[in-house]
């Protein structure tokens with residue numbers, strides 16, 4: 089009888105027949121090698137951490153120990169707000185666990201409409217469309233708005249969902265250097281005056297936590313007849329006098345055609361949206377495939393989102409505390425000798441630049457042993473091949489916690505030898 093194990097070995101040793109199709113996984117080999125080499129150093133896998141219990145927006149139990157969370161997007165700490173939780177529980181009881189349908193068929197409940205009303209109030213805009221994720225909001229609006237013969241002009245460091253929105257559509261794609269006003273203008277000048285154009289920008293770029301010069305960029309875009317979309321995923325709730333984002337802060341919100349956002353950050357749940365003042369906006373509900381061909385958000389999710397959005401509007405004290413946290417952490421890390429993504433704190437994200445992936449992963453692990461969770465980010469998510477430890481602050485981090493965080497960075501940095 090043939091040993092099945094041996095038979096497999098013998099088969100595997102046979103050369104592939106000429107012209108045979110390759111293993112479709114082969115293209116991932118470089119990534120597999122990088123991952124295996126990293127894990128071979130004995131470091132804990134930075135991409136498979138489990139939160140065993142979550143005690144609050146700022147503390148969880150990981151590997152059995154209390155861990156301060158500095159790598160979530162829970163900027164405004166809404167995930168345990170009693171009113172938000174109560175709204176979600178009520179909707180779960182009254183409307184069930186899911187809609188089992190598309191927004192344009194059986195999937196629009198009263199809660200989805202109330203959530204869109206809350207967004208219209210929050211942004212003081214005429215129209216709001218809730219998607220199942222922020223990723224789908226970018227996918228849907230970009231691919232639907234910019235058609236064949238149109239142009240999408242985007243910052244080269246744009247989020248993956250923006251690039252994927254371009255890939256799903258048929259428009260010509262033109263990228264310009266990150267946050268470079270002149271480069272945007274040069275690109276716009278070269279495009280045919282009569283072509284449709286959509287300039288896509290972000291308020292805060294999430295890898296380095298830097299803010300876009302929206303005032304100048306929106307003015308230039310408008311001067312060239314382009315429509316403007318701003319993704320405010322990382323600024324909603326926090327930046328701007330009413331928390332509407334960088335476009336509000338820089339006084340250009342009324343000139344922006346579409347604001348994209350997510351519920352997965354300051355709002356504290358999951359979902360995405362687009363708000364706009366364009367009089368024809370509502371037609372998008374019928375023509376935007378990532379809105380039409382997917383199930384709508386569960387009633388409990390839209391109920392938590394609506395309550396959270398209403399509460400964010402009046403959260404000026406939380407915004408002030410989050411800014412104080414950001415300034416203190418940025419200043420403290422700089423003083424300790426870390427290299428940071430921005431010279432000054434510009435948002436709730438503070439990126440600590442690591443010399444390479446190995447030391448980045450070692451530092452990430454050392455911080456975890458100290459009791460601190462941050463995000464390890466590496467290419468292709470990061471610009472210029474950088475390895476980053478991304479710290480994202482929460483309005484509910486106490487002054488004492490920020491002090492603890494700085495102490496942990498000092499201890500881990502000295503242990504790993506990066507300061």
Ligand SMILES: Cc1ncc(COP(=O)(O)O)c(C=O)c1O
Nearest residue numbers: 221222223247294321350352359
């Ligand atoms: C700039 C930006 N846009 C969109 C998204 C997608 O948001 P969501 O998590 O709701 O899919 C993200 C998520 O990280 C983001 O950073």
